[in-house]
Amino acid sequence: MIEVKLIGTSGMIPLPDRFLSSCLISYNGNSILIDCGEATQIALKKAKVSLSKIDAILITHLHGDHVLGLPGLLSSIGNAGRQKPINIYGPIGIYKALEGLLYTVGYIPYELMVIEMEENIEHRFDIIGIDVKAISLEHWISCFGYSFILNLKPRFLPDKAKELNVPVSMWQKLHNGESVKVGSKIIVPEMVLGEKREPLKITYCTDTRPIDNIINFAKDSNLFICEGMYGDEDKKEDAISKKHMTFSEAASLARKANVKRLWLTHFSPSMPNPEDYIKIAQNIFKNTEIGSDFLCTVIK
Amino acid sequence: MIEVKLIGTSGMIPLPDRFLSSCLISYNGNSILIDCGEATQIALKKAKVSLSKIDAILITHLHGDHVLGLPGLLSSIGNAGRQKPINIYGPIGIYKALEGLLYTVGYIPYELMVIEMEENIEHRFDIIGIDVKAISLEHWISCFGYSFILNLKPRFLPDKAKELNVPVSMWQKLHNGESVKVGSKIIVPEMVLGEKREPLKITYCTDTRPIDNIINFAKDSNLFICEGMYGDEDKKEDAISKKHMTFSEAASLARKANVKRLWLTHFSPSMPNPEDYIKIAQNIFKNTEIGSDFLCTVIK
Numbered sequence: 001m002i003e004v005k006l007i008g009t010s011g012m013i014p015l016p017d018r019f020l021s022s023c024l025i026s027y028n029g030n031s032i033l034i035d036c037g038e039a040t041q042i043a044l045k046k047a048k049v050s051l052s053k054i055d056a057i058l059i060t061h062l063h064g065d066h067v068l069g070l071p072g073l074l075s076s077i078g079n080a081g082r083q084k085p086i087n088i089y090g091p092i093g094i095y096k097a098l099e100g101l102l103y104t105v106g107y108i109p110y111e112l113m114v115i116e117m118e119e120n121i122e123h124r125f126d127i128i129g130i131d132v133k134a135i136s137l138e139h140w141i142s143c144f145g146y147s148f149i150l151n152l153k154p155r156f157l158p159d160k161a162k163e164l165n166v167p168v169s170m171w172q173k174l175h176n177g178e179s180v181k182v183g184s185k186i187i188v189p190e191m192v193l194g195e196k197r198e199p200l201k202i203t204y205c206t207d208t209r210p211i212d213n214i215i216n217f218a219k220d221s222n223l224f225i226c227e228g229m230y231g232d233e234d235k236k237e238d239a240i241s242k243k244h245m246t247f248s249e250a251a252s253l254a255r256k257a258n259v260k261r262l263w264l265t266h267f268s269p270s271m272p273n274p275e276d277y278i279k280i281a282q283n284i285f286k287n288t289e290i291g292s293d294f295l296c297t298v299i300k
Numbered sequence: 301m302i303e304v305k306l307i308g309t310s311g312m313i314p315l316p317d318r319f320l321s322s323c324l325i326s327y328n329g330n331s332i333l334i335d336c337g338e339a340t341q342i343a344l345k346k347a348k349v350s351l352s353k354i355d356a357i358l359i360t361h362l363h364g365d366h367v368l369g370l371p372g373l374l375s376s377i378g379n380a381g382r383q384k385p386i387n388i389y390g391p392i393g394i395y396k397a398l399e400g401l402l403y404t405v406g407y408i409p410y411e412l413m414v415i416e417m418e419e420n421i422e423h424r425f426d427i428i429g430i431d432v433k434a435i436s437l438e439h440w441i442s443c444f445g446y447s448f449i450l451n452l453k454p455r456f457l458p459d460k461a462k463e464l465n466v467p468v469s470m471w472q473k474l475h476n477g478e479s480v481k482v483g484s485k486i487i488v489p490e491m492v493l494g495e496k497r498e499p500l501k502i503t504y505c506t507d508t509r510p511i512d513n514i515i516n517f518a519k520d521s522n523l524f525i526c527e528g529m530y531g532d533e534d535k536k537e538d539a540i541s542k543k544h545m546t547f548s549e550a551a552s553l554a555r556k557a558n559v560k561r562l563w564l565t566h567f568s569p570s571m572p573n574p575e576d577y578i579k580i581a582q583n584i585f586k587n588t589e590i591g592s593d594f595l596c597t598v599i600k
Contacts, residue, residue, distance in 0.1 A: 012379070013341075013372075013376055013379065014339065014341065014342050014372070015342070015345070016342055016345050016346045037372075038338055038339060038341070038342075038368075038369065038371075038372040039314070039338060039339040039342055041313075041314065041338070042314050042315070042316055042338075042339055045315070045316050046316045062404045063404060063406070064371055064372060064375055064404045064405045064406075065372075067404050068338075068368075068371050068372050068401075068404065068405075069338065071338075071364055071368050072313075072314070072337075072338040072364060072365075072368050075364055076313055079312070079313065096403065097403050097404050099400065100399065100400025100401060100402075100403040100404075101368075101400060101401060101403070101404075102400075103396065103397050103400040103401070104362045104363060104364045104367050104368065104397050104400075104401075105364045105368075106363070106364075
């Protein structure tokens with residue numbers, strides 16, 4: 001199971017009652033943070049997230065509202081005693097951006113590994129046991145959407161194993177996909193495993209126009225977290241000119257991608273109550289929820 | 301009159317209920333901000349400060365908790381429509397620090413004037429009509445304390461002016477210190493002005509050990525705002541090794557400098573309730589107050 005927690009949902013500017021867009025993906029006691037704008041470290045503290053659990057940080061793009069919290073957070077993670085490295089993934093230029101941001105930050109007592117991703121290429125990494133993919137979105141500068149896929153092993157069927165006289169000591173091997181020999185008989189995993197299971201999938205896309213690539217990228221996600229800069233349909237021109245989306249555009253992507261749930265995030269500071277516009281999105285994609293700081297779910 | 305408002309009172313790390321140390325000095329509709337750590341722009345919004353009123357930013361030193369909020373704040377000031385220049389004063393190195401911090405921030409629609417100050421020299425500027433002085437403190441890196449002096453003209457005495465038959469049209473000139481001629485008689489300002497008035501003075505010192513220079517620098521201040529990293533006397537060794545002060549050290553400075561009031565600020569995150577230690581300071585300097593976010597006073 002994967003826990004998903006929104007750390008903030010504001011676009012452009014951090015507000016007193018809405019932190020900048022950021023999201024935490026947790027699995028097996030480790031976490032991945034997506035984006036880190038100014039005050040994300042405060043939001044993480046409010047959300048009771050242990051900073052020492054953050055093993056990787058994925059940056060969507062190098063606009064201030066998505067990265068200016070990095071020096072403070074990385075410094076606080078150091079103060080919290082971390083010694084294991086942290087990997088930071090982001091567009092080309094992130095190394096130079098970090099150099100500048102960290103100029104006034106003292107010694108960081110762990111290694112920072114920076115992975116720069118080229119635009120318009122699909123990137124793929126194993127991070128904390130999750131299969132993470134990144135594709136280019138359509139914004140002012142190189143910007144990446146991320147998907148998180150957790151492949152689930154078929155369930156192990158103890159009754160079948162017992163029927164075949166497989167000793168318990170060999171069960172783990174079989175569950176891991178290896179064949180074993182019991183007496184003169186070869187037991188292959190398929191003989192003791194249940195049906196193939198659908199992977200768990202979460203997709204996170206901000207900041208971007210609603211390009212077709214997102215549909216395939218988010219296909220069949222259990223949860224699709226997507227920017228919805230504007231709820232009001234009258235703001236569509238703004239969405240186009242600023243390379244963002246409206247709620248209805250995000251909902252259309254969700255419907256076409258056949259996702260199970262849609263969370264909207266990255267709201268314009270000009271929109272104090274995104275809930276006012278939820279019906280516009282739900283008319284297109286029923287399972288739409290308005291994201292809010294610290295909204296959390298467990299994907300099983 | 302000068303309004304003084306603490307924008308934050310935390311040291312090192314911004315906390316969910318305590319913003320990083322920062323202070324706003326306002327006079328005649330304009331403001332000077334001292335220090336700008338991560339999330340200071342959120343604190344300013346919470347404090348209902350109009351960003352467009354900030355004409356100058358004084359940086360004490362180039363540690364992250366005092367500067368990492370600059371890119372976000374400068375960007376938000378631009379979004380708020382400012383076109384007039386902003387002057388930023390700080391230690392040598394602040395230009396390079398700003399270059400790095402602003403790498404991910406887009407176009408700023410106003411001019412930034414950066415004034416770098418050499419260590420161990422007293423600097424003096426007129427900022428928004430206030431006489432601002434800066435001296436070097438004792439911290440890990442070049443660090444400045446600031447004092448703000450508002451020289452008050454003697455009051456104009458209309459009755460005296462009427463007695464001397466000075467036309468109302470000449471009153472302003474006399475109040476500004478110029479002599480005028482009424483008929484064949486020379487009227488000098490002293491003939492129509494009241495007694496010399498004491499200037500208003502505010503002094504702000506953080507981060508530093510309690511060096512003697514501060515006593516003269518803060519001499520006779522109406523308000524002395526001073527760091528008090530630790531309240532507990534048992535933390536004195538920490539204060540020394542980290543180049544900060546205890547409440548009692550700050551209170552001793554206040555007493556020796558003969559200030560009227562002392563506000564403590566820049567509290568260690570390890571001290572959730574600085575009020576617990578107020579008596580320690582008040583036993584040394586009675587008019588000690590524990591600073592808190594948005595604490596405000598008007599100095600007349």
